[in-house]
Amino acid sequence: MHELWRKGKLIMNVSRLWFLLFISVFSNMSLGGLQEKTLMVNDIPRHYLVYLPQTLSTKAPLIMVFHGYTGSASLIMNYSNMNDHADDNGFIVAYPQGTSDLDGNRFFNVGYSFHQQSEVDDILFVRLLVAQLIETFDIDPRSVFATGMSNGGEMAYLLACQASDLFAGIASVAGTMMDTWAIDCNPESLMPVLSIHGTHDEITWFGGDPEDSGGWGAYRSQQDIRNFWIQHNELDQSITTSLADLDPEDESLVRLMSYWSSGSDVQAKFYIVENGGHDWPGMRYDWWNPLYYLARYQMGFGRTRDIDSSKMITDFFVEVARRGRAESR
Template identity: 30%
Template structure:
C-alpha cells in the first residue's frame, strides 16, 4: 500500500472516531495558521516514513529518543508533533510498536526515561516515587523540543503529549509546567502520583483527553490511597476545574464497553474528556500486541481517538515559544 493510501485510510478512520466520541472532525493540517519552527527547509535527519534512534545531551546526561517521520514529511511544511512517553520499564521503541501513533500524519518522538530506583531499576519518568533522583525530565522535554524544532519543520502551536502509565502521569506534570509549549495532553492508563500535580498552576487552560480501564489492576480506576494515586474520575474533574469548564454534559455510551464523559464551556476553548473502558486493564485501547495486563478493548483505537481530539487544539499565538 502506498504512503498516500495509508494516510488516506488513517484520516478516514480518525474522522470516524471523532464522530463516535462526539467530536467534530477537523482538517489534519492548518498550514495557513501554522507557526513554523527554525528547522523548516532544513534537510531531514532521516528518510520520511522511517523511525530511528537519536540522542542529545540534557543536563550532562546522554538521553535518547526514537523519532518517526510521516511518509510524506516535507521540510517546507509545518507539521504537528506528538511526544509519547513510555511506561515504567518500557522504551520509546516498545511504545511505538503497540500504540500505532506512527500511523498518524504527524512527527512522533518517543523519548526514553532514565533508569530509576526500586523494583528492577527500570526506566521511569519524573513525578513517580521510583523515578531517578535528581533527574529533571521537564527540563529534558524542553531540551528535546528545542532539538526537534531546530532540526525539523514543526508547527510550534501544535505540540502534543501522550503516554502510557508512568509516562501518562508525566504528561500531567508537563501540562502543569509547560502549558506554554504543550497544546494538549492525552494520558492513557495514567499513574498520577502526587508529585505530578503538586502546585499545578498552568499558564493557560490545557485541553485533556484521558483513557483508563475500570478493571486496571496496576493503576486502579478507583485510586490507591497507599500510593497516593487519585481516583481517575477525580483527577479528570480536577482538570475541568483548572480549565474553568462551565459544565459536564451527559455521559455517552458509544460502544458496549466505552463510556465518554465531557466537560465543555472551558476557558479559551479548552475541553476535558474522559474515555472509560468498562473492565479494561492496564492497556492501550486498540493495541494488537501486548501493552499491559488485563483486557484490551478493540472497539476503539486510542491513537485515532486521541488524534481527533488533539489536532483540534492549538496554542494561542501569545504563548507560542
C-alpha cells in the first residue's frame, strides 16, 4: 500500500473518532422540522434525514446534502448549519446517509479504488429518494440541488454527470471528479456549478492525482474540473475577486473565480482557499471542544473562517432557482 494512502487512512480513522464524539456537542441546532426516514433500495434499508423549514410553501426547492467518507447525515447537518439557511430561504433539506464499506466506514459509491467491488448503487438511491420527496412534500422538481463535503462533494459531481435530469445545480466542497467517470461526463443540460477547495488539502489534492498515488483512485485537478464546467456550460465571461480577509488568524485567503455566459443565465463559481485544508469553511463548532483542534491540526478542518460555505451555497442555489433551470442542450 502507498505510504500516502496509509497516512490518509490514519487521518480518516482519527477524524472518525472525533466526528462521532463531535455530534454530541451540537445542542443548539434547529430540529423543529426534522424527520428521520428509511427507503428500501434493492432490499437494502437506506436512511436519511429531512428538514422542513419553519415556513414551508408549496413547490419549495430541495437541497440534498451528502456527508464525507466516514461521516454521517447527522454530522454534516450539524456542522454545515444548513437547517438555519433552510429556514431563511424556505428550502427543504435532505441528508442522505451512505452505507458502510468493509472497513465499517460510511461512504457514497463514487468509484474509489478500494470500493471497486461494491455493488451499492447510490445513483439509484438518489433517484428514488428525490422522487419520494417530490411526491411527499410537493417539491418543485425544477429546483432540486445537490451539495456535499469531500466524498459527498464527489457525489454531487457524479450526480451532475449521471443524473443531470434531476438537478438544477450542484456545489462541491473539498470534492473532485474521479477519472473513471469524469472521462464520460456529458450532462444533458447546462449545469450551474459551485466549488470550494483548499490549495493545501491533504486528502483531496488540489492538483489532482492522475497516477493514484494516494490510493483513492485517479482523479482530476481542480483546474481540470474548472475547465470542464466552463467548456460544458459555454461560459465566455469571467472575473476573479480577492475576498476580504475576515479572520487574519486563520492563515488563509479566498479568491473567487466567477464565470458566466453572454448567451444564458448559467453561472459557475470557484472559491479557491489559499492555504486551506480539507475543510468546510465557516463550519459551526464549539471553541472549547479539544476534538475540534485535533481535526484542525490533522487536516485543516474548521480552520478557514473567511467565508461561510453554507451561505455561499444556499445563496447560489437561491439565485439559480430564481433564474430558472437551464434547458437541455
